Amino acid sequence: MHDYATRVVFRYMLLFVLLYGVYVVMHGHISPGGGFSGGMIIGLGLLLYILIFGQLWNMSFRRMILDSAIIFVGIGGILEVLKFIIPHEHGPIGVPGTLFSVGIISVSNFGIGILVASTILGVYYMISEEE
Amino acid sequence: MVYIFLAVIVVILTLFLRFFLGVDPRTLVTLYLLGLIIFLFSFTVAEMPTFGSVDNPTFNEVPRRYLEQGLQETGAVNIVSSVIIDYRAFDTMGEATVLFVAIAAVIATLRSH
Numbered sequence: 001m002h003d004y005a006t007r008v009v010f011r012y013m014l015l016f017v018l019l020y021g022v023y024v025v026m027h028g029h030i031s032p033g034g035g036f037s038g039g040m041i042i043g044l045g046l047l048l049y050i051l052i053f054g055q056l057w058n059m060s061f062r063r064m065i066l067d068s069a070i071i072f073v074g075i076g077g078i079l080e081v082l083k084f085i086i087p088h089e090h091g092p093i094g095v096p097g098t099l100f101s102v103g104i105i106s107v108s109n110f111g112i113g114i115l116v117a118s119t120i121l122g123v124y125y126m127i128s129e130e131e
Numbered sequence: 132m133v134y135i136f137l138a139v140i141v142v143i144l145t146l147f148l149r150f151f152l153g154v155d156p157r158t159l160v161t162l163y164l165l166g167l168i169i170f171l172f173s174f175t176v177a178e179m180p181t182f183g184s185v186d187n188p189t190f191n192e193v194p195r196r197y198l199e200q201g202l203q204e205t206g207a208v209n210i211v212s213s214v215i216i217d218y219r220a221f222d223t224m225g226e227a228t229v230l231f232v233a234i235a236a237v238i239a240t241l242r243s244h
Contacts, residue, residue: 093204
């Protein structure tokens with residue numbers, strides 16, 4: 001995309017898109033949303049950023065992004081299955097209704113969010129490399 | 132009584148279509164099979180339990196346990212999140228596995244040449 005307007009607009013929009021995605025992932029246990037939808041928002045924001053600015057980067061940097069996406073898929077999967085590793089019936093439980101003390105559900109939501117976002121980025125990069 | 136009435140109507144309709152309008156018998160059979168399928172599907176949908184009713188067979192002790200004990204057992208206010216990630220976390224692990232296998236298959240296919 002060689003458009004100047006999209007570049008200028010999205011330079012300021014990216015922060016809010018990512019902030020909203022992180023908000024949806026973080027509030028997965030006290031409001032509608034969760035790892036899948038929040039990870040999708042984060043992944044699509046990063047994907048739009050790469051679509052607009054990606055032509056300016058060289059090939060080794062793009063390949064590094066793909067490799068880090070694969071690594072983050074693994075990290076997200078490990079965070080998501082952490083519930084089965086911790087030997088407790090329901091995992092650690094925090095105070096209900098508060099943001100930062102809910103325990104294993106929040107961790108699993110973060111893992112799912114990382115996994116979904118990196119999957120979108122990885123699939124896009126893998127397909128767009130064949131040029 | 133209603134079924135006898137319906138049968139008489141069907142027989143009269145068949146005779147009318149066959150001998151007055153000259154419809155092909157094969158077309159007639161197809162038409163009646165289609166009508167039978169539509170009738171059966173509508174009957175099945177009409178006999179289904181209404182959405183959100185208390186008398187539903189799915190409203191047993193399992194959703195009651197989720198709604199009443201979910202907050203104390205999982206600590207999450209969002210019941211959907213507590214079901215997805217805590218009670219049915221094994222299913223969510225399967226979904227994560229599906230995502231991982233998808234990206235692994237794409238990479239293995241496209242990077243091989």
